[in-house]
Amino acid sequence: MNPGWPFPCARSLPKRRRLRAEIARYLRQARGVACTPDEIVIAAGTQLLIQQLCCLFGLDGRAVAIEEPGYNGVRIVFQHLGFAVTPIPLEEDGIDVEALEASGARLVYITPSHQEPSGMVMPYAKRIRLLQWVARTGVYIVEDDYDGEFRYRGKPIPSLQGLDTEGRGVYLGTFSKSLLPSIRISYMVLPPALMDVWRERMSPYDQSASRIHQETLALFMKSGEWERHIRKMRTVYRKKHQAMLNALHAVMGGHIRIMGQDAGLSVTVEVYSDKTAEELTAAAASAGIRVYPTAPKWFRPPQNRLPAFQFGFGGLSVEEMDAGLRLLYEVWKPYMHSCI
The missing domain is CATH 3.40.640.10 (Type I PLP-dependent aspartate aminotransferase-like (Major domain))
Structure with missing residues (x-):
């Protein structure tokens, strides 16, 4: 001390x-x-x-x-x-x-x-x-x-x-x-x-x-175990964070906009789609995939805003991230369009 x-x-x-x-x-x-x-x-x-x-x-x-x-x-x-x-x-x-x-x-x-x-x-x-x-x-x-x-x-x-x-x-x-x-x-x-x-x-x-x-x-x-734990988890989550970004770019590419890329245990993704967040959530659920829309975070939800979701990575392996995103893309693909 x-x-x-x-x-x-x-x-x-x-x-x-x-x-x-x-x-x-x-x-x-x-x-x-x-x-x-x-x-x-x-x-x-x-x-x-x-x-x-x-x-x-x-x-x-x-x-x-x-x-x-x-x-x-x-x-x-x-x-x-x-x-x-x-x-x-x-x-x-x-x-x-x-x-x-x-x-x-x-x-x-x-x-x-x-x-x-x-x-x-x-x-x-x-x-x-x-x-x-x-x-x-x-x-x-x-x-x-x-x-x-x-x-x-x-x-x-x-x-x-x-x-x-x-x-x-x-x-x-x-x-x-x-x-x-x-x-x-x-x-x-x-x-x-x-x-x-x-x-x-x-x-x-x-x-x-x-x-x-x-x-x-x-x-x-x-x-001292707490600070050792934090250092270890910071390294683990940094790698998972980058793996999530890599998978999102590789799988969904120009169909999404990624936000919140500097910190935390999740990234926020806007989906270029004419469907609402509720409709995309239901489509994902029909394939056994749970996604978390950001709509409840709004006090006064805006009209005509792109559907957005928080993708967490803390409890997932790199393989689970990649497999999950590929399955989700197949479900959402008919409803997505390019940002260009």
């Missing part, structure tokens, strides 16, 4: 703080997140963390801005809790900051490191511009870094939370993508002002994440 490290040795910590100490140490090193263990909240999934966050702001119908399209699992939580959801369109490099400024929202939820579902990575310049707006207005920004460990092109970009100098950033992370979905452990880093409110309102609530899993994960991280 570095002599100047600000956190006490995990061995001397109470069990309930060990995992938070390891997460804080990892986030500072890997994502540039500035936090102490006492600013971290752990729960069994991102949706539960969003629920807690909503309770901090009050369930009074306030406006929350989200990306359009964006992660519908979080959007549904905001809607169920009575928040007024304001969809903000995307540009080629991320959320439209001018539209965001005009929305009047005081809370923003975004996925800047791998936009869900388009896959774009928000560049450093736009992150600074976004934080300048936050500094002027005092808005809170919720950054969901759900698979930030896996970036395949370009240099890593610091988290928004690490770049924020005003204490207005909330950082969300999860072990579901990088380790095991079934472990059900996600975490939230709160700025000091919100952490004070959380202690007042939420500390009486029972812990939702398994304490056994938390202790096991803390030991896994402290031993």
Whole structure:
């Protein structure tokens, strides 16, 4: 451990703080997140963390801005809790900051490191511009870094939370993508002002994440196995990512447009077809193939947009990818046309 490290040795910590100490140490090193263990909240999934966050702001119908399209699992939580959801369109490099400024929202939820579902990575310049707006207005920004460990092109970009100098950033992370979905452990880093409110309102609530899993994960991280695991999986997924791109180009070629090629565990594919996403999904299902359209990620689905799908590769072998895409192409071939 570095002599100047600000956190006490995990061995001397109470069990309930060990995992938070390891997460804080990892986030500072890997994502540039500035936090102490006492600013971290752990729960069994991102949706539960969003629920807690909503309770901090009050369930009074306030406006929350989200990306359009964006992660519908979080959007549904905001809607169920009575928040007024304001969809903000995307540009080629991320959320439209001018539209965001005009929305009047005081809370923003975004996925800047791998936009869900388009896959774009928000560049450093736009992150600074976004934080300048936050500094002027005092808005809170919720950054969901759900698979930030896996970036395949370009240099890593610091988290928004690490770049924020005003204490207005909330950082969300999860072990579901990088380790095991079934472990059900996600975490939230709160700025000091919100952490004070959380202690007042939420500390009486029972812990939702398994304490056994938390202790096991803390030991896994402290031993160094976590970082070795991440390095190994980053190499594995980089190869699978490239294999997916190669197979898509080889099999479907000019019939598709690929987005989100820099990070994450999926790529988004627009299909040049006059059929709707629902019709193509049904055609694939008739051949025993399950595909995942991006249509549910839209708050207000646009008319006449190309059908789009997310193709995941994390749990597939290269051979399974190739065989699956070739079968899918045979099913969709009658409905596809060239982009030229």
